[in-house]
Amino acid sequence: MIDREQVLHVARLARLRLGEEDVERMSGELSTILEHVDRIAELDLDEVEPTDHVVDLENVLRPDEPRPSWPREQMLEQAPDTAESAFRVPSPQAEA
């Protein structure tokens, strides 16, 4: 069961602001889904290696040669706010 406090904690970690209604709904929905997921708790998996990747690949490397990158102006074109050839964000000061 995911309670109200846990929902608010996870929302903070995920940088999501949830409305009062969302918190209630999310608590119920996440609990239902996790109850289903918990079926895998019954399986004996102690000797099983986790799969991080399905294709057998190791150290895919390319030659370390300098090459042009994207033009800065073009990368800034889609930004909501820019200043002096950089992305601009509001002040981080208020968070103590």
Add this chain to the structure above:
Amino acid sequence: MSELLGLTVAEAAGRIREGALSAAEYGQAWREAAAGDRLNAYLWTAEGGEEGNGADGALAGVPIAVKDIFCTEGVPTTAASRILEGYRPPYTATAVRRLTGAGARVLGKTNMDEFAMGSSNENSAYGPVLNPWDTARVPGGSSGGSAAAVAAGLAPCAIGTDTGGSIRQPASLCGIVGLKPTYGAVSRYGMIAFASSLDQCGPLTRDVTDAALLLGVLEGRDPCDSTSVGLGEVRLPGREDLRGLRFAVPSGIGEEDGIEPGVRDVFEATLRRIEELGGEVDSAELTHAPHGISAYYVIAPAEASSNLARYDGVRYGMRVEAPEVIEMYEATRAAGFGAEVKRRIMLGTYALSSGYYEAYYGRAQRVRTKIAEDFAAAFEGFDFVVTPTSPSVAFGLGEKTGDPLAMYLNDYFTVPMSLAGIPAISIPAGLAEPPGGGARLPVGFQIAAPAFHESELLDAAYALEQSIGFEAKPPA
């Protein structure tokens, strides 16, 4: 449908290469067809005029509908999310570049579930896509716009992405062919990430031959995606029987998976057809496949919660202004993401959070290993594994939106192949009446093969397709 629109992609490209059909005329016919979209299948359509490269290519002059999850330079790319409204990428996805390099042109960008999260297309920020067979029903998802466009004659072919069934399930619900290739067959560069260890691009087409044709163009190693390995040559299918081939049906199928009676009938009739074509059908133990949904709905949301951290109102996409940066992130993400995306971010963040990581993510990755081992064991005695693609025919709009878990169970038969990274195709196998009665709707048949065995998979699917002779079309 005019004679031009009735051509398969293989036929049209052949005629264009021979000079018997003008690419401009063919392209214009499809632009007019796409302009008649009343299903909300497209989010953007091309004005036309521009000539593609590769007039001698495998896809000479062929218009293609592209799921709006693929970046296209200068063309709006939203992943059906408000958070990317107005975004115009500075580059084009490798998959799309390979298609245009072979002579294809982008006909339009298709609607989808937001960030490919959904099985009904009802999670699009731009409204649901309607199923051409019955506009009160969903087309499936997440590549619902691509599937509906091909089924309704709004595009000759399309590409989509499949993370847990997002090509195969909508193909099944719309009565067309959908192929999820082996993980690594097609580059993911420029394909907006949902769950990176599962996402794979593939074709949605009218027939198996066109799927093979598109796959042959799409596949390949790409220096921009270190997980891509390619397939080598993809043979165009031509097999006429299934002699000497062994097909495994997971034992226990139909017990706890919620298969509708109509779907089961079509599935069983298709198994008999395999035997008539000389194939052998037997059951195989895939003990862990029923746990696929549990593992998938931990792994995919976990990866999504990480991938979607990039939408923070800083570099691209929308921003909701606030006096302080953390507030800005939270307000932007609250306004920009839809309900299902938030649900999965929450689920994934929870599963990765301190104290829960091993119980959820760690265990899910071990279940994934067991599922892959089960398939590997089955493939020692069998060439293919077959199941229905979806437990149901197309369901009604709004029927499952209030119950996320019921929606997730649509992916019951498609998720295990995604977790194992193996290729699987859905072909239309017949029509079935929906549980509440009404006009009959398409039922898909899923065939899965060992990794990198796409040519064999397409050959078997082709033989079955020729025998089934599925000719039904959606009503006007």
